Amino acid sequence: MGEDVQKAALRLDKVGIVRQGRDGETVEILREVSLSARSGEITAIVGPSGGGKSSLIRLINRLDDPTTGKILLDGEDIQRLDPLMLRRRVAMVLQKPFMFDGTVLANLQRPFLYRQEPLPGTGSEELRHAMELARVSSDLIERDARTLSLGEQQRVSLARALITRPQVLLLDEPTSALDRPTADRLAATFHDICRSQQITVILVTHDLRLAGRIADYLIYLEGGRILEEGRGEEMLARPQTAELRRFLAEPDEKES
Amino acid sequence: MENAKIINLELLDLALAYGLVLLAIGLARLSRIGEVRQMLWASVRMVFQLLAVGYLLHLVFAVRSPLAVIAILLAMAGFSLQVMGGRIRKKMPHFYRVVGTSLFIGCGGVTFLFCGLVVGYSPWYDPRYLIPLAGMIIGNSMNGASLAAERLSAEMRERREEIETALCLGATARQSSETAVRHAFRAALMPTMNTMAAMGIVSLPGMMTGQILSGTEPVIAVRYQIAIMCAITGAVAITAFLILLQGYRHYFTSAHQLRERQG
Numbered sequence: 001m002g003e004d005v006q007k008a009a010l011r012l013d014k015v016g017i018v019r020q021g022r023d024g025e026t027v028e029i030l031r032e033v034s035l036s037a038r039s040g041e042i043t044a045i046v047g048p049s050g051g052g053k054s055s056l057i058r059l060i061n062r063l064d065d066p067t068t069g070k071i072l073l074d075g076e077d078i079q080r081l082d083p084l085m086l087r088r089r090v091a092m093v094l095q096k097p098f099m100f101d102g103t104v105l106a107n108l109q110r111p112f113l114y115r116q117e118p119l120p121g122t123g124s125e126e127l128r129h130a131m132e133l134a135r136v137s138s139d140l141i142e143r144d145a146r147t148l149s150l151g152e153q154q155r156v157s158l159a160r161a162l163i164t165r166p167q168v169l170l171l172d173e174p175t176s177a178l179d180r181p182t183a184d185r186l187a188a189t190f191h192d193i194c195r196s197q198q199i200t201v202i203l204v205t206h207d208l209r210l211a212g213r214i215a216d217y218l219i220y221l222e223g224g225r226i227l228e229e230g231r232g233e234e235m236l237a238r239p240q241t242a243e244l245r246r247f248l249a250e251p252d253e254k255e256s
Numbered sequence: 257m258e259n260a261k262i263i264n265l266e267l268l269d270l271a272l273a274y275g276l277v278l279l280a281i282g283l284a285r286l287s288r289i290g291e292v293r294q295m296l297w298a299s300v301r302m303v304f305q306l307l308a309v310g311y312l313l314h315l316v317f318a319v320r321s322p323l324a325v326i327a328i329l330l331a332m333a334g335f336s337l338q339v340m341g342g343r344i345r346k347k348m349p350h351f352y353r354v355v356g357t358s359l360f361i362g363c364g365g366v367t368f369l370f371c372g373l374v375v376g377y378s379p380w381y382d383p384r385y386l387i388p389l390a391g392m393i394i395g396n397s398m399n400g401a402s403l404a405a406e407r408l409s410a411e412m413r414e415r416r417e418e419i420e421t422a423l424c425l426g427a428t429a430r431q432s433s434e435t436a437v438r439h440a441f442r443a444a445l446m447p448t449m450n451t452m453a454a455m456g457i458v459s460l461p462g463m464m465t466g467q468i469l470s471g472t473e474p475v476i477a478v479r480y481q482i483a484i485m486c487a488i489t490g491a492v493a494i495t496a497f498l499i500l501l502q503g504y505r506h507y508f509t510s511a512h513q514l515r516e517r518q519g
Binding site for chain 2: 061062063064065083084087088091092094096100110111115157160164
């Protein structure tokens, strides 16, 4: 246990979100969610849409703040960190890759632009490193980013997230807009990056096949609560709760 | 110019002019286009509004007190702010505060500079100058303000993905909303730019024609028109800029987080 906590780069401690609903009543979106994620491992959060997965992952780079509980990065409360500094350490790839106007190069330079740092050129070490990890072909560098295929765009957005060498990588439904073969190849890339860079990866998905294949640790979230958690495929093979059994049986949820 | 005589319009002349509206109404009726009632109502309303304003201005001109002039201008601004607030459905957060202060600073500042330094009449509150000049500046700024506010709110809604992607990559709130703000600013200035481009060729501006009608030399009237266009452009730009500068902030928390959907 002591060792586990030590190695856990990221820890959520009884995190909850309460929002004001339309009619003024309070809605509990997350309730006492605790988890530890270790570096060099992929922690997948699975569950039906509306179960709180995306709300949860958005807390980790402070796109939102929780109502209760704490999130610790290397033992430090992220609430006490400057959000701009935090987002350098905790990168995020969203479901739909957003490409800014301009070339792939311009897109990859964005993080440096925002920090008003010198922009890395085509041959720079930072660019090569990120593109290699995300497997973005160097032929694409001068292309207009908006003309790329969705799969290529998602790789560019992955490279863009990795270019500042983050410690934690958050993936919010990163493959759900892609077709199956493209999604599978991208998933393999996530796995390789996690291992080779010893990054802590948090993957949010409703795609159980994907989660079972690449995740080291699985968390099943429904109704804003963790109902089950365990080591990868083991958990999927022997679901303990009725909710997870039902989720496993629903083909739509897994394939959409 | 000094001995230019202005032909006074008698009530009979007005009645004759109103005959043209009746002609239009008759035509609409004949061709069964409808709109008869609306046309009648709008024209009657126009007549009474203008007559009322005429007497009100007459009174203010007679009193010549700075307070009365300022009160009229504030009422004009307040009224149009109200109209604008009613028309815009999706209001940005803190709409009235943001738009109100921006208009006050933008129009107030430009009007002050324009009347004091450019035209340079005295006393500064002389209603003959201040009311029409400030009126034009306020009216145009109001349009610009309305466009800026409306567009910003639309842009912030439509660009959520772009803004959050930028935030994830370490952008500040301001950097992430740069495109949205730029587009809103452009939208606010568009009508003024178009008016300037068409001026003198497609249209003869109202103030200039009015001055010419009342006997001013065209060369002088044109100078006034140029000056007021510059003032309007400046006022629209400053007002829109202030609205956007204050406005975008309200969409974010102090931790560079985009707030929940609103406005």
